[in-house]
Amino acid sequence: MKQIAEIGNWQLPLEVNREEETLKKDIIDAYSLLNDSHSDMIYFFLRLIQEREGFYGDYWRVYKITEILARNFNFSSEEMLELKLGALLRDIGKYSIPADIWEKSGKLTREEYDYVKKHPLQGYEIVKDYVNDNVSKLILCHHEFFNGKGYPLGLKAHDIPLGARIIGLADMYNALRSKRPYRGAFSRDEALEIMNSEKGMKLDPYILEEFWPLVGLVERELADFKMDNL
């Protein structure tokens, strides 16, 4: 059932089955971080995401996982909002990816994957004039790996902003639990095993330890966000 969040003069369609009120509040809170003159532009970006994908799916799931995990850290209320906005806008740079790569049903070639890997930098370039430095750095760094082998900068360990390490973990869990054109969704246990193998590699060991006890809550919270069912 399509829900509508009214934000000022905007009507934002939300295709979710529960927690509509929570989501509406989250959106409004996240928008409060923005300079008024720029908030229309962010709304435009989010509408583009929905028009292209038909559903906020991935964006909302990573947003919710990020929020749940971030509660275990000592973020201020403003930092939490920055984190949520970063999670929501992290893949905005994918709009620069050519349609033939975006829509490809098979596995990407190395050259195509190299193109996809540009999206954090392209996202940063798109939003840096509309959000503060903290948010734009989260978008820039959400695919940096703890071992320094991520992209686009190859930052290592604590040189990567904490929020970007949290978003990166949330992004990975969602990706593993979601169906992709070239594979089915991994089960919860399979996803956790894969993530454990990335401890200290792609993932921050400390954040991963914080995540384990939250997996049940994450699964329950995301039950109506079409996880396993993209």
Ligand SMILES: [Fe+2]
């Ligand atoms: Fe990404």
